[in-house]
Amino acid sequence: MRFATLKNGFKDGRLVLVSRDLTTCVSAGPMAPSLIHLMERWDELLPQLRQLDQRLQAGTAEGIQPLVPEQCAAPLPRSPQWCDASAFLNHGRLMERAFNTPPIPDFDTIPVMYQGASDDFLGPCDDVLLPSVQDGIDFEGEFGVIVGEVPMGALPQACLAAVRLIVQINDWSLRALGPREMRSGFGFLQAKPSTSFAPVAVTPDELGTAWCDGRVHLGLRVTWNGVHFGQAHGSEMNFGFGQLIAHAARTRRLTAGTIIGSGTVSNESSQRGSACIAERRVIEILETGAASTGFMQFGDHVSMQAVFDDGTDAPFGRVNQYVRQARP
Amino acid sequence: MRFATLKNGFKDGRLVLVSRDLTTCVSAGPMAPSLIHLMERWDELLPQLRQLDQRLQAGTAEGIQPLVPEQCAAPLPRSPQWCDASAFLNHGRLMERAFNTPPIPDFDTIPVMYQGASDDFLGPCDDVLLPSVQDGIDFEGEFGVIVGEVPMGALPQACLAAVRLIVQINDWSLRALGPREMRSGFGFLQAKPSTSFAPVAVTPDELGTAWCDGRVHLGLRVTWNGVHFGQAHGSEMNFGFGQLIAHAARTRRLTAGTIIGSGTVSNESSQRGSACIAERRVIEILETGAASTGFMQFGDHVSMQAVFDDGTDAPFGRVNQYVRQARP
Numbered sequence: 001m002r003f004a005t006l007k008n009g010f011k012d013g014r015l016v017l018v019s020r021d022l023t024t025c026v027s028a029g030p031m032a033p034s035l036i037h038l039m040e041r042w043d044e045l046l047p048q049l050r051q052l053d054q055r056l057q058a059g060t061a062e063g064i065q066p067l068v069p070e071q072c073a074a075p076l077p078r079s080p081q082w083c084d085a086s087a088f089l090n091h092g093r094l095m096e097r098a099f100n101t102p103p104i105p106d107f108d109t110i111p112v113m114y115q116g117a118s119d120d121f122l123g124p125c126d127d128v129l130l131p132s133v134q135d136g137i138d139f140e141g142e143f144g145v146i147v148g149e150v151p152m153g154a155l156p157q158a159c160l161a162a163v164r165l166i167v168q169i170n171d172w173s174l175r176a177l178g179p180r181e182m183r184s185g186f187g188f189l190q191a192k193p194s195t196s197f198a199p200v201a202v203t204p205d206e207l208g209t210a211w212c213d214g215r216v217h218l219g220l221r222v223t224w225n226g227v228h229f230g231q232a233h234g235s236e237m238n239f240g241f242g243q244l245i246a247h248a249a250r251t252r253r254l255t256a257g258t259i260i261g262s263g264t265v266s267n268e269s270s271q272r273g274s275a276c277i278a279e280r281r282v283i284e285i286l287e288t289g290a291a292s293t294g295f296m297q298f299g300d301h302v303s304m305q306a307v308f309d310d311g312t313d314a315p316f317g318r319v320n321q322y323v324r325q326a327r328p
Numbered sequence: 329m330r331f332a333t334l335k336n337g338f339k340d341g342r343l344v345l346v347s348r349d350l351t352t353c354v355s356a357g358p359m360a361p362s363l364i365h366l367m368e369r370w371d372e373l374l375p376q377l378r379q380l381d382q383r384l385q386a387g388t389a390e391g392i393q394p395l396v397p398e399q400c401a402a403p404l405p406r407s408p409q410w411c412d413a414s415a416f417l418n419h420g421r422l423m424e425r426a427f428n429t430p431p432i433p434d435f436d437t438i439p440v441m442y443q444g445a446s447d448d449f450l451g452p453c454d455d456v457l458l459p460s461v462q463d464g465i466d467f468e469g470e471f472g473v474i475v476g477e478v479p480m481g482a483l484p485q486a487c488l489a490a491v492r493l494i495v496q497i498n499d500w501s502l503r504a505l506g507p508r509e510m511r512s513g514f515g516f517l518q519a520k521p522s523t524s525f526a527p528v529a530v531t532p533d534e535l536g537t538a539w540c541d542g543r544v545h546l547g548l549r550v551t552w553n554g555v556h557f558g559q560a561h562g563s564e565m566n567f568g569f570g571q572l573i574a575h576a577a578r579t580r581r582l583t584a585g586t587i588i589g590s591g592t593v594s595n596e597s598s599q600r601g602s603a604c605i606a607e608r609r610v611i612e613i614l615e616t617g618a619a620s621t622g623f624m625q626f627g628d629h630v631s632m633q634a635v636f637d638d639g640t641d642a643p644f645g646r647v648n649q650y651v652r653q654a655r656p
Contacts, residue, residue: 011583078408078583080447083517104512114514115443119408119583131481131579152654153459174579184432186442187515189411193579251459251502251521255339255406255447326480 001053002315003028003165003201005035005073007123012036013073017053018200022317025067026056035076035201039257042148042164067199069317074121075167075201076146076257082118082195083248084142084171084261085111087239088232091266091279098282099179111239111247114187116171118259122196124319128172129326130193136175137296137323139224141275141304143216143234144169144261145241146201150254159249160214160242166207168198168220168306168316169261175278175295198304198316206315210308214240218306218314220265220275225301230273230280232265275304298325329381330643331356331493331529333363333401335451340364341401345381346528350645353395354384363404363529367585370476370492395527397645402449403495403529404474404585410446410523411576412470412499412589413439415567416560419594419607426610427507439567439575442515444499446587450524452647456500457654458521464503465624465651467552469603469632471544471562472497472589473569474529478582487577488542488570494535496526496548496634496644497589503606503623526632527645534643538636542568546634546642548593548603553629558601558608560593603632626653 004025005013012034016025029052032038032045055061086092089108096103104112122128130137146165154162177191210217216234223229239247244260265275274280281291296302300323306314332353333341340362344353357380360366360373383389414420417436424431432440450456458465474493482490505519538545544562551557567575572588593603602608609619624630628651634642 080406081445086514101513102511104514105508107512110508112512112514113517115445115517117409117443117580119586120581129480135579152457177579180433180438181515182513183430184435184440185429185510185513185515186414186432186440187509187513189441189443189576190578248517250518251463251505252445253448258447 001049001203002206003035003075004067004199005075005077006071007073011078013077017049017056018067019056022067022200022315024064026052026061026064028052036079036257039146039148039164042256069199069320070125072125072199073123074197075165075199076259077121079118079121079257079259080255081258082116082261083113083258084116084263085113085239085244086263087111087237087244088263088266089238090236090268091264094279094282097286098278099182101179101182108238111244113244113247116192116195120194122194124197124199124317125321126196127322127324128196129324130174131326133295133297135177138173138175138277139222139302140171140173140264141220141222142169142171142262142264143167144259147245147254147258147260148256150245150249150258152249152251152253154246154249156240156242156246159245160240162245163204163241165201166204166211166216167201167259168304168319170196170302170304170319170321171261172196173276196319196321198319200315200317202315214242218308221305221307222275223303230275231307232267232272232275234262234265236267237262296323298323329377329531330534331363331403332395332527333403333405334399335401339406341405345377345384346395347384350395350528350643352392354380354389354392356380364407364585367474367476367492370584397527397648398453400453400527401451402525403493403527404587405449407446407449407585407587408583409586410444410589411441411586412444412591413441413567413572414591415439415565415572416591416594417566418564418596419592422607422610425614426606427510429507429510436566439572441572441575444520444523448522450522452525452527452645453649454524455650455652456524457652458502459654461623461625463505466501466503466605467550467630468499468501468592469548469550470497470499470590470592471495472587475573475582475586475588476584478573478577478586480577480579480581482574482577484568484570484574487573488568490573491532491569493529494532494539494544495529495587496632496647498524498630498632498647498649499589500524501604524647524649526647528643530643538642542570544590546636549633549635550603551631558603559635560595560600560603562590562593564595565590624651626651
């Protein structure tokens with residue numbers, strides 16, 4: 001099944017079920033007014049939603065309406081918790097060079113993960129309001145999962161079974177602020193403004209064999225100002241989502257609706273291109289001695305679309321955002 | 329005014345107004361079923377709540393009941409966002425020595441702050457379930473503020489005006505996990521299990537002149553297994569809450585209900601004692617060459633009570649917790 005959240009003036013928005021071709025949707029109704037409500041009552045509500053989904057697919061559900069991406073919030077506009085890993089080690093190693101930070105201890109055996117703000121996510125077509133281009137504005141294409149309740153100390157296998165939905169993420173970063181926050185040891189705060197999401201969260205079965213080993217085996221096609229930027233592939237994730245969730249749950253229980261991110265999708269071979277500017281820049285430095293690509297300017301646009309290996313679009317819909325200057 | 333949240337089986341609990349002597353309370357009723365509800369409608373609801381508070385003080389409100397701390401959740405059992413600073417630089421400098429981590433850049437001019445989990449706070453008398461004493465279990469006594477909406481880029485003065493409530497915090501830490509997470513640059517995650525709160529959140533006027541310059545000028549009396557541990561004073565905070573809130577809002581807006589913490593209360597003079605074990609241990613190392621105090625064991629108890637300079641109790645109520653082993 002495919003879920004989206006329509007903006008309705010309230011923080012949690014209104015949950016809709018989305019058709020397989022992503023062109024229409026139908027309200028999940030009073031039984032599941034919002035996705036957070038559904039996450040907290042998943043087992044109880046899913047059977048009725050499956051029936052509604054069948055009627056949506058058959059075109060017989062009442063109240064079918066067009067799905068307009070601009071009307072979509074993030075699938076979970078605010079979530080209880082957002083923990084983002086850096087599970088593509090190739091990306092992490094390149095970023096160490098970009099930031100000139102010391103090697104991360106146990107980097108290939110223990111996942112690194114930061115706690116992000118989760119109170120104010122952006123929708124797929126929302127403008128990204130930021131104070132200054134001096135901060136080094138960068139997009140980061142990722143995949144993520146939304147989990148049900150996870151008890152403290154759960155093992156990776158059980159954690160993987162708690163995955164309810166898969167999402168596609170644009171984890172905005174301010175690169176000029178990152179190194180100082182990393183060196184402080186307290187992690188990213190100002191360097192991570194509101195994160196954005198593609199409109200549709202999908203149950204794992206929607207990805208078929210592309211959801212495998214706790215990884216999202218899809219390409220992530222990124223376009224910057226209309227120009228192809230990269231199409232890194234999710235299969236090279238060095239830790240699966242089961243391991244990442246278990247890492248987050250080591251000393252705390254996770255409440256339903258917690259989102260765990262993969263970190264920037266990245267591949268050992270640079271042929272496919274990158275999913276963020278910082279990575280391209282460090283590759284340029286390594287290859288030519290200097291970065292020729294700058295960070296984003298106000299008015300810039302980024303789009304992100306996940307694709308199956310046969311070239312067809314994955315069912316998350318598209319991130320489609322402009323960067324604008326925040327006016328105080 | 330003084331607010332507490334009673335456990336009622338739902339995540340946000342039930343909001344009550346608390347009497348000045350903290351012995352009785354009255355439901356805030358359907359107009360403000362939970363504190364998060366109130367935070368989002370503060371200006372609209374406050375006048376009615378002030379009237380209810382007057383009736384509570386006069387003993388004429390309907391439904392006045394005893395306030396039982398064991399029935400209290402954290403004032404905000406889950407909040408949109410929890411950002412904890414380390415604004416007592418004396419503590420930060422001692423912790424650098426304790427953790428053997430490099431000096432934090434710009435430590436005395438730019439606040440350091442980590443993003444904490446905010447989905448699952450503990451109440452004042454809740455057992456603290458943790459997996460292992462090998463993790464170095466430590467309490468950390470702090471003060472914090474709960475803010476209304478803060479726009480991105482707001483200046484410290486405006487941020488200070490957004491403070492709605494003041495809280496007293498026990499920010500549990502797992503010291504064996506901290507240094508690795510600091511060195512990763514991604515900040516605390518496993519090292520910071522669920523944070524606990526004293527039962528009562530108070531409006532700033534309840535502290536009288538002890539709320540001054542965006543600082544909480546109170547002592548924080550900490551008792552470990554019934555033995556006095558320390559009574560550090562909040563006045564030495566090197567950044568005020570206005571600066572801390574502005575730091576958090578530099579590249580994001582803060583939604584109503586965001587909690588900003590001071591970090592462990594700490595004083596230049598070690599005479600008053602500490603508000604966490606790690607700090608005492610490093611002082612022991614500096615004075616005698618070795619730490620004689622160990623971290624907490626299962627079954628250990630901690631209490632924390634803020635006190636005015638005249639020795640009377642501040643109106644937050646008491647943190648009163650046992651540490652227990654989590655059973656998977």
